Amino acid sequence: MENQTHDQKPPMLGDRRAAQNAAFREKLRQMALPLAPLVQLTTGEIHPAFPGTLLNFWLLTDAQLEELAHFYHQRTPCRWTFHYPCPITWNSDMPLEEKRRRIGRFIGLRGCESPIRIKTEEEIMEEARQARIAEEEDVMRRKLYWYR
Numbered sequence: 016m017e018n019q020t021h022d023q024k025p026p027m028l029g030d031r032r033a034a035q036n037a038a039f040r041e042k043l044r045q046m047a048l049p050l051a052p053l054v055q056l057t058t059g060e061i062h063p064a065f066p067g068t069l070l071n072f073w074l075l076t077d078a079q080l081e082e083l084a085h086f087y088h089q090r091t092p093c094r095w096t097f098h099y100p101c102p103i104t105w106n107s108d109m110p111l112e113e114k115r116r117r118i119g120r121f122i123g124l125r126g127c128e129s130p131i132r133i134k135t136e137e138e139i140m141e142e143a144r145q146a147r148i149a150e151e152e153d154v155m156r157r158k159l160y161w162y163r
Contacts, residue, residue, distance in 0.1 A: 046070035053122055055086060056095045062086040065122075072119065080114040081107060089121060 048069045052061040064079040066072035075083075084090040090105045103117045119127030134142075 046073075050122065050124075053087065053099075056088070056098055069124075072122075072124070073115075075115065075118070077111050077114065080111070080118050083118055084114075084121075087121065 046069050050066055050068060050072065052065050052067075054061055062083055064075065064082055066075060081090065084103075084105045087099060088095040089099075089103050090107070096102055099121070101121055101123065103121045105114075105117065109117070116127045
């Protein structure tokens, strides 16, 4: 009988890393999540570039994002634009990541909402200082209302 190890293929690099790293294994699992295709309202067809998995979504090119926006009536508004579950506004001058975020929101991916700007500690302190000054001025106005 021949040695059975001769017939086995060596593990792929991703397999070896996944075996050693739980976070990497989890990320691979997430990237393999299938995405439900969105059909065009007028024809019922699915765009050929529609991403089948989350990984495919992250690999979409600028041109593919433009094609998807056009195919699903989002690039040029028409009577079908607002019949989709989550219509978006589209501008071809947007950077790639903004286009990706908008298409992600359009197809229903979580985490693709408009980003919320987080204030710095200095901005928060300045706002508190301005509010305190406004409150002190208001108190003085009420105390000295008769003086005017």
